[in-house]
Amino acid sequence: MTIVLETIELTKRFAGILATNNVSLELTRGSRHALIGPNGAGKTTLINLLTGVQRPTSGRIVFDGEDIGKLSTHERVRRGIVRTFQINQLFSELTPLETIGLAVSERRGQGLDWWRIVGSRPDLVTEAVEILEHFRLTDVIDKRTAILPYGKQRLLEIAVAIACRPRVLLLDEPAAGVPEDERHEILAAVAALPADVTVLLIEHDMDIVFSFADRISVLVNGALFVEGSPEEVARDPRVKAVYLGEELADG
Amino acid sequence: MTTPARLTIVAATEWLSERARWHPLEFLFWIAAFAAIYLMPSRHLILTEIAWLGLFALSLDLILGYAGIISLGHAAFFGLGAYTAALLAKHEIINEPAAALLIAGVAAMALGFLTSFLVLRGSDLTRLMVTLGVALVLRELANRNGWLTGGADGLQGVTIKPLLGTFRFDMFGHTGYIYCLTVLFILFLLARRMVNSPFGLSLLSVKDNPLRASAIGISVDARLVAVYTVAAGYAGIAGALLAQTTAFASLEVFSFDRSADLLLVLIIGGAGYLYGGLIGAIVFKIMQDYLSALTPQYWPFWIGLVLVVIVLVGRDRITSWTAPIRLFAERLNWRALKRRPAASITEEHLS
Numbered sequence: 031m032t033i034v035l036e037t038i039e040l041t042k043r044f045a046g047i048l049a050t051n052n053v054s055l056e057l058t059r060g061s062r063h064a065l066i067g068p069n070g071a072g073k074t075t076l077i078n079l080l081t082g083v084q085r086p087t088s089g090r091i092v093f094d095g096e097d098i099g100k101l102s103t104h105e106r107v108r109r110g111i112v113r114t115f116q117i118n119q120l121f122s123e124l125t126p127l128e129t130i131g132l133a134v135s136e137r138r139g140q141g142l143d144w145w146r147i148v149g150s151r152p153d154l155v156t157e158a159v160e161i162l163e164h165f166r167l168t169d170v171i172d173k174r175t176a177i178l179p180y181g182k183q184r185l186l187e188i189a190v191a192i193a194c195r196p197r198v199l200l201l202d203e204p205a206a207g208v209p210e211d212e213r214h215e216i217l218a219a220v221a222a223l224p225a226d227v228t229v230l231l232i233e234h235d236m237d238i239v240f241s242f243a244d245r246i247s248v249l250v251n252g253a254l255f256v257e258g259s260p261e262e263v264a265r266d267p268r269v270k271a272v273y274l275g276e277e278l279a280d281g
Numbered sequence: 282m283t284t285p286a287r288l289t290i291v292a293a294t295e296w297l298s299e300r301a302r303w304h305p306l307e308f309l310f311w312i313a314a315f316a317a318i319y320l321m322p323s324r325h326l327i328l329t330e331i332a333w334l335g336l337f338a339l340s341l342d343l344i345l346g347y348a349g350i351i352s353l354g355h356a357a358f359f360g361l362g363a364y365t366a367a368l369l370a371k372h373e374i375i376n377e378p379a380a381a382l383l384i385a386g387v388a389a390m391a392l393g394f395l396t397s398f399l400v401l402r403g404s405d406l407t408r409l410m411v412t413l414g415v416a417l418v419l420r421e422l423a424n425r426n427g428w429l430t431g432g433a434d435g436l437q438g439v440t441i442k443p444l445l446g447t448f449r450f451d452m453f454g455h456t457g458y459i460y461c462l463t464v465l466f467i468l469f470l471l472a473r474r475m476v477n478s479p480f481g482l483s484l485l486s487v488k489d490n491p492l493r494a495s496a497i498g499i500s501v502d503a504r505l506v507a508v509y510t511v512a513a514g515y516a517g518i519a520g521a522l523l524a525q526t527t528a529f530a531s532l533e534v535f536s537f538d539r540s541a542d543l544l545l546v547l548i549i550g551g552a553g554y555l556y557g558g559l560i561g562a563i564v565f566k567i568m569q570d571y572l573s574a575l576t577p578q579y580w581p582f583w584i585g586l587v588l589v590v591i592v593l594v595g596r597d598r599i600t601s602w603t604a605p606i607r608l609f610a611e612r613l614n615w616r617a618l619k620r621r622p623a624a625s626i627t628e629e630h631l632s
Contacts, residue, residue, distance in 0.1 A: 102500070115493075119493040124485065133498075145475075
């Protein structure tokens with residue numbers, strides 16, 4: 031099992047708060063890895079560190095044997111580390127077709143073409159349409175993203191990431207806020223991701239986590255608490271205590 | 282993944298290139314502009330001013346309307362272009378105006394590139410202050426270096442040689458207008474091509490959501506530097522056109538008023554569709570001409586009033602107050618034909 035992405039003693043401190051505390055995480059190629067933990071455990075911060083949106087206070091991030099800690103977000107995307115956002119980050123004024131077309135053209139390194147009219151490369155358009163069809167977005171292909179139903183926007187959020195051809199895909203609560211009856215569409219899309227893509231999934235819904243993941247890491251207060259196969263994590267009394275404690279505190 | 286129907290791909294191609302398609306009104310606009318060469322010979326002086334002001338506003342539209350960079354110091358590039366062209370002519374370094382125009386544009390681009398790094402970060406307010414500051418610094422540099430620029434008196438004794446060695450600049454502005462309009466038209470075509478390209482689309486995406494733009498692999502900073510540099514070149518050429526058609530350059534080319542007026546011009550016309558700057562320039566110059574003849578000292582009052590009305594009409598977004606009008610115009614004629622359901626477009630194409 032090759033390790034494709036790993037963090038080594040990664041730490042992020044915000045004005046006195048340890049958001050990420052000495053996290054050493056390994057993602058093996060093609061794995062379906064879930065990252066769970068109570069609210070405020072630092073899951074999204076970890077993704078921000080992995081994608082370069084935030085810089086770690088200390089520690090290293092290694093991708094394919096290369097230290098990528100100094101690389102900017104777009105350089106990491108070019109290497110294949112792609113994410114989705116917990117709260118939709120889409121181009122509200124562009125259409126899904128333009129959004130996906132843009133992602134495909136950037137991936138192919140044609141984003142600086144200034145002389146060519148958008149839509150003049152048939153293979154690029156074909157690929158964009160394929161992706162949109164796959165995510166059942168063809169019926170809204172030419173609508174402004176801002177006016178799409180929330181479920182469609184959520185699908186587009188994943189579709190954009192796929193258009194970047196990720197090697198490691200970081201999914202930050204892909205089904206967050208999606209009504210129960212529309213969830214299966216998102217989950218089907220997640221389940222149908224190519225097998226060679228490594229996926230790190232942040233999710234609160236334990237049904238989703240246990241049906242999806244082959245490995246689970248539990249993050250508590252910024253630190254890696256427990257890691258193992260779903261069976262091991264499910265049996266672990268400490269994990270139960272953390273979640274039970276949270277439920278009691280919430281209730 | 283399944284292979285999508287050819288129908289959808291053809292329709293998708295149509296939709297993607299839709300922004301780039303020429304609108305009948307656009308042809309009308311340019312035909313009218315060139316027809317004015319013959320039809321309005323007595324108005325060539327003001328038309329010349331409209332042409333270079335339109336180009337200057339087009340430059341601001343490239344950064345504001347397409348990349349979301351607001352500037353209160355765009356006169357920095359305009360002024361540099363004006364002085365470059367005037368100095369090249371005065372010292373007879375380059376005698377051919379069109380060649381000098383190119384050099385002025387390149388000089389302004391260089392300044393744009395260097396100062397672009399100052400506008401990458403920060404809010405709109407930071408950008409306003411930084412751009413304003415750059416223009417003030419340049420103005421003061423020109424003021425202090427009187428040996429070169431003529432200081433507060435302006436650069437006297439500039440003689441512009443005939444265009445392409447043949448066409449003299451006359452006092453009625455005939456040559457000036459044809460020259461400015463041609464330059465404007467060429468640069469407009471280039472800009473139009475650019476904003477409808479994948480690069481242009483990526484600028485819109487950066488303006489829309491920089492976080493997502495970088496998350497699909499776009500180097501946000503590099504794109505902003507690129508468009509800022511290009512826009513600075515456009516502004517420099519606009520300044521050079523002013524200097525060449527008036528055979529003069531003074532500190533006023535760098536002034537705050539000029540940058541502020543420019544923002545006004547673009548807001549009048551509406552940002553983000555390239556014609557806003559041109560229409561704004563026409564309206565602004567005609568208003569200025571008419572109102573200042575009516576009330577020489579108080580015309581800024583009327584301009585101010587118009588601005589307030591425009592902003593109230595536009596309410597939430599001043600850059601798009603023309604949107605309802607444009608939408609209405611589009612509904613009236615061709616939009617209905619164009620936005621047919623996918624199937625009907627594609628059947629026609631495949632048959």
